[in-house]
Amino acid sequence: MIAIQNLSKKYGTNEVLKNINIQFDKGKVYGIVGENGAGKTTLFRCIADLEEYEGKISSNSTPIKHQLGLLLTEPFFFQKITGKEYIQLLCNARKIKIADIQERNIFDLPLEQYASTYSTGMKKKLALTAILLQNNDYFILDEPFNGVDIQSNIIITEIIHKLKSLDKTIIISSHIFSTLSDTCDEIHLLNKGSFIKSVQKTDFPVLEMEMKQMTIGSKIENLRLI
Numbered sequence: 001m002i003a004i005q006n007l008s009k010k011y012g013t014n015e016v017l018k019n020i021n022i023q024f025d026k027g028k029v030y031g032i033v034g035e036n037g038a039g040k041t042t043l044f045r046c047i048a049d050l051e052e053y054e055g056k057i058s059s060n061s062t063p064i065k066h067q068l069g070l071l072l073t074e075p076f077f078f079q080k081i082t083g084k085e086y087i088q089l090l091c092n093a094r095k096i097k098i099a100d101i102q103e104r105n106i107f108d109l110p111l112e113q114y115a116s117t118y119s120t121g122m123k124k125k126l127a128l129t130a131i132l133l134q135n136n137d138y139f140i141l142d143e144p145f146n147g148v149d150i151q152s153n154i155i156i157t158e159i160i161h162k163l164k165s166l167d168k169t170i171i172i173s174s175h176i177f178s179t180l181s182d183t184c185d186e187i188h189l190l191n192k193g194s195f196i197k198s199v200q201k202t203d204f205p206v207l208e209m210e211m212k213q214m215t216i217g218s219k220i221e222n223l224r225l226i
């Protein structure tokens with residue numbers, strides 16, 4: 001469980017998160033949606049203790065970061081580190097020895113190659129593999145479906161189902177609604193740093209319709225396409 005109470009975050013005078021209150025339980029998958037700049041990544045960085053903030057973020061295994069697998073939108077790798085070394089490095093940090101690394105390389109990545117030379121999608125798959133092999137309790141996946149091929153998207157969806165069945169806590173952001181309706185138990189809409197709507201699975205179609213209406217309005221007509 002991750003409990004967030006009165007979380008606020010400013011960058012200079014820009015108040016990016018405004019008094020956020022939410023709880024993420026184990027065995028559940030949470031989707032966070034919101035337009036670009038709404039504050040999704042900032043929220044994730046606060047939970048991972050990568051930012052200073054006001055308010056309280058707690059869990060039943062403190063500190064959260066010791067049990068958290070954070071998949072960033074654009075994972076970063078040092079230049080001279082192979083895929084295999086990266087996985088080993090992250091697993092060593094959790095005191096886990098991986099003997100059968102090739103067998104567990106489910107995305108068939110070229111593990112002897114420098115990770116910095118991987119394609120965008122390969123980098124994401126490497127970072128995801130590493131946090132999975134760490135056996136974390138909490139997973140925050142910032143746009144996990146973006147930039148990876150269709151086959152990998154199918155695998156990632158199945159991985160999320162598996163993590164849920166293992167009682168993990170999973171938080172995902174995505175700009176593609178269908179990826180969230182396939183995987184999430186709840187979706188929370190973040191707007192300018194505040195949660196303005198939270199819906200359970202049965203109401204996902206309603207939320208999707210509302211978001212479509214809010215977004216499109218008369219914008220397409222304004223283009224005056226002929």
Ligand SMILES: Nc1ncnc2c1ncn2[C@@H]1O[C@H](COP(=O)(O)OP(=O)(O)OP(=O)(O)O)[C@@H](O)[C@H]1O
Nearest residue numbers: 011014016034035036037038039040041042043073
């Ligand atoms: N390091 C930073 N310094 C200053 N401002 C920042 C920093 N990181 C983010 N911001 C600002 O915080 C706001 C929220 O950004 P954030 O990356 O959290 O949005 P997001 O919802 O993840 O967007 P996207 O969907 O585009 O990924 C934006 O206005 C952004 O410019």
